[in-house]
Amino acid sequence: MSHSVLAGVDGSGHSSAAADWAAREAMLRGVPLRLFHASPPLPGTAVPGPAGDGLRQVGARMLQRTVAGLADRYPDLEVRSEQTDDAPAPALLAAARDAGLLVVGTRGTGGFEGLAVGSVALRMAAAAPCSVVLVPQPSGTFVTGTHLARATSQVVAGFDAHHPVGEVADFAFAAAEAHTARLRVVQAWAFPAESVSPRTLVVTEEDRATWEDQEVLRLSDALRVWREKYPRVTVGIDVVLLHPAEALLNASRGAGLLVVGRRTDPTAAEGRLGPVTHAVLHHARCPVAVVPHAG
Template structure:
């Protein structure tokens, strides 16, 4: 049975952009699309008081309007929808566990050019065992592609590059698989980014020539089996000295998708997203895929 692409809806511009992105991704992957809206009613029964039934009406309208929007824009996608009577994080975590990937909208900052993940998105990302993609409100099909010959936005050009952050000392197979597959589906190149600040694991001082050379060798070794599995994907490797999150922010400035990992490592404070994933979730402009791994 095919796992669907699932998108969480709340009626916001961000979630509608996420639904559009999810529909395009479902078509790329040949998967069905499932729209999910979480809403807790005061009572399972409809009320005779209009003011009590108003929230129920708007909750139903969120799904209906989104289905109409997707059906009109992406008529080829196999579409279903469900309203779940549970708190949003619980509903999304449950739906995400059964998905190929879960897509959520993220709220834009007013003045910093990035986006932030609200409490629902943060809680969901930290617990869903499948890849979660965060999408900004201004994300469009044109933004995923390179401009046309005249420099104008176009959805017909080649896809922008996929960027993946790699800890070469502890490569994440699930994350690399997702990144290579995403690049292959888009017939685009992949940029693998690694910080030589992590090179102390190889026995050299981070940032030195030896440390950087060892880091480059480790990155090439981590990527080699995936290059062989996806020979059509053109791969660039970037090893620089600096904080991993900042390197990824710079590398993803013109990307179509950024892929990072999230180690599944519950603590006394509950599941965490990790510092690098947390930073890029808040500041990268393009869609961000957070892939959980052991």
């Protein structure tokens, strides 16, 4: 965790929540916080020029206010600010190449009322080279500390013991340890294909219990190495007969962080989000960490 925490800010309430979350995370990791703002010129304008200079000045003042506010709340944190005239999405992706974690609000100043997740946030979740945390704006007026207090309660992680992903497990266990939080590992399962046939109209409770016990044992075995690596983390496991997205959203109610994976494809020019991660990002009410992995 020697790399800095990078936070994209644009002056919106969502980005303010993201900057505060990122500051606390940087403090826990013992690394600097980098605040990044992109202020591309308006269509039809040129940079340099009066319009471009004005946009940069507005962005610079916003960055100064954000840095000052964080310095008051986190006096021991090293905070750096960066500004660019490039478009937000490609600029953030480039800046994240040497970051340990990227934190963004679920939406920014653009979009429309009621939009759950903005285009920039979705692209970061799908394509950033490092893990990304998407932070929603707390309901009502943002009060410093209120949103972050939940981050110490519980971390929820989606896991599939049939296809275990070490990067996701390591991120979730490390986050729970850093936040002194309980870790809740959730695995959704479905009836095996052989349980459904024209001759089998009803699944007995005995068969269901047997299959569920097998899933619990498989998950416990898959997590053993991580429990040994992080002995101070209290772990609870949930094996539920639900769609994965529904299982994760139910488990994340009241949690401080939800951790999911995103498979990377080295042959693809741009990353893609799976349907479960996409659904979680649009409906979760807590910060969501998207962890890239190769498997």
